[in-house]
Amino acid sequence: xxxxxxxxxxxxxxxxxxxxxxxxxxxxxxxxxxxxxxxxxxxxxxxxxxxxxxxxxxxxxxxxxxxxxxxxxxxxxxxxxxxxxxxxxxxxxxxxxxxxxxxxxxxxxxxxxxxxxxxxxxxxxxxxx
Numbered sequence: 001x002x003x004x005x006x007x008x009x010x011x012x013x014x015x016x017x018x019x020x021x022x023x024x025x026x027x028x029x030x031x032x033x034x035x036x037x038x039x040x041x042x043x044x045x046x047x048x049x050x051x052x053x054x055x056x057x058x059x060x061x062x063x064x065x066x067x068x069x070x071x072x073x074x075x076x077x078x079x080x081x082x083x084x085x086x087x088x089x090x091x092x093x094x095x096x097x098x099x100x101x102x103x104x105x106x107x108x109x110x111x112x113x114x115x116x117x118x119x120x121x122x123x124x125x126x127x128x129x
Contacts, residue, residue: 002051005097007078012055014081014093016045021090024108024128027115034070034079038116041095043103050091053081068092 004015020043031040056074061067070082081093095103105122109115112127 001101003098003101003103005080005093006099007055007073007076007080007097009073009076009078011075012057012073012078012080013052014050014091014097015052016049016093017051018045018049019104020045020093021049022087022108023095023103024106024110025095025121026110027113028111029114030068031111035094038119041106042092043095043098044087044090044092047089047091055080 001019002015002017004013006013022042022044025039025041027039031042032038034040053071057071057080058074060070060072066085068082068084070079072079078097079094080097081091083091095106106125108126108128109121110128115121
């Protein structure tokens, strides 16, 4: 199975094959700020799973300590994918950018202790820190 993630204006896309090696939501402050939401939804795919990336992409790299290098659409600003030193051979992709077919239900809730009190997640989701 292949899936294509697309930005809001449909100018940028990334196509992957198979299911993500990690599919989770994260409640850290950085993910909340990145998405403007209560959490970030991240799907990580190995380099071999990434089939194509195209569009007019800009990148953001934080100054100081190494961190995520985020790629976003130059046109609409949608965060599309990123790399991070903690997962060096994988590409993280914003879970909500996969529309058809959608991703499976996330299996991990990272930084779960920072989860919004009003948010209800599946009872069987793995909770990390």
